[in-house]
Amino acid sequence: MQIQSSYGDEQAGKLYLVPTPIGNLEDMTIRAKKVLQQADYIAAEDTRTSGIMLDRLGIHNKMVAFHKFNSKEKAPELIKLMREGAVIAEISDAGMPVISDPGFILVQECIKNDIPVVPLPGPSAFATALIASGFDAQPFTYYGFLPRKSSQQKPYFEQMKQAMATSIFYEAPHRLVKTLETAAAVFGPDRQIVCARELTKIHEEFVRGRIQEVLDHFQEVAPRGEFVVLVAPATEAVQALSWDDLVKLVQELTEKGVSKKDAIKQVAKENKVSKNELYDRYHQK
Incomplete structure (x- = not known):
């Protein structure tokens, strides 16, 4: 000690x-x-x-x-x-x-x-962006700068997708669009995000919206300045297993004697997915 x-x-x-x-x-x-x-x-x-x-x-x-x-x-x-x-x-x-x-x-x-x-206490870009983001500030996870390659970024975005906390990272303007494209592929188009730039300067700006909306914006308007990107928390536990995995779970239950209807209902409830969606995917096999 x-x-x-x-x-x-x-x-x-x-x-x-x-x-x-x-x-x-x-x-x-x-x-x-x-x-x-x-x-x-x-x-x-x-x-x-x-x-x-x-x-x-x-x-x-x-x-x-x-x-x-x-x-x-x-x-x-x-x-x-x-x-x-x-x-x-x-x-x-x-x-x-x-x-x-x-x-x-x-x-x-x-x-x-x-x-x-x-x-000494003082200014920090991620904390400054967080308090004005509109997202819950407790809890949050700060990642700093992510790796530059899309393949290396994806594991981080998978973590953020599941997180019940606001996720924050920094990005350079010339990499922002590519990074948002990778994020959209993982999160889907509807996760809420905020891109804050030029904090405390005369061109300070917050761009808020669904990830696809924000991506569309920066594909039309060239990003300038250093960015703080904030990803909204998952509103509930996000599906962790693929649909193929869920179908296999249903099959395993039916092989044990559980009816298809009850097996689908049980797997859907335990994994917080749509029962009807799972029913359709099961019968596509």
Whole structure:
């Protein structure tokens, strides 16, 4: 067991996790700005992007690049600095550090080395989209960025199809239509979704509707900006077995002496499918 106290010796090294605005610079908190001004180093996912933002905020502390391509090599260097007393503030390109960036590696190393980790609250694109989506916010599942290939996305969409929770993922504009096509193939045309883009910026937009409607929209209007995609929860348990599997269950019951009528009724009830639909499919065999 480990107990961490973040507010002990002010001279000791520590790691601050500092959220940055996802669009509107006015969303930077007073505390976040103060921590960045006082930190010895700012570990940034993209020093160019973050440099522009920090310059606008009047913050010119030394930056260190810390991203997915150098995180394993860079983490020991940052740990050494903090063990020597340095205060490091980690920031993402936008939003919360660690979420969809390699910050968790540095957090894990700090915990291993008994270096305090101090999280600051702040903006997050998926949480911002969730509260305005119109979907139930409890529970929800956040997937980050999905794999790019359709074949690799399908298992995720199968999970979302069954989920009794709002499902959330990020997508780039040039992949949005293809991803929605794959999702529609799994969910069917009627599952409700929301695509939110350019959150907190002047072109902020929420596109809500049935998945086929939203797909049709973006096939006509080219997607622009980074997207948060939210999928409505399943309203009830979704059929887990194929129709062929359900027909086999009916056949197994009839072979045990159960009448066809009772077998169809039982299988339909247990799997929450239409009795009439199962009857038709059984007699097509």
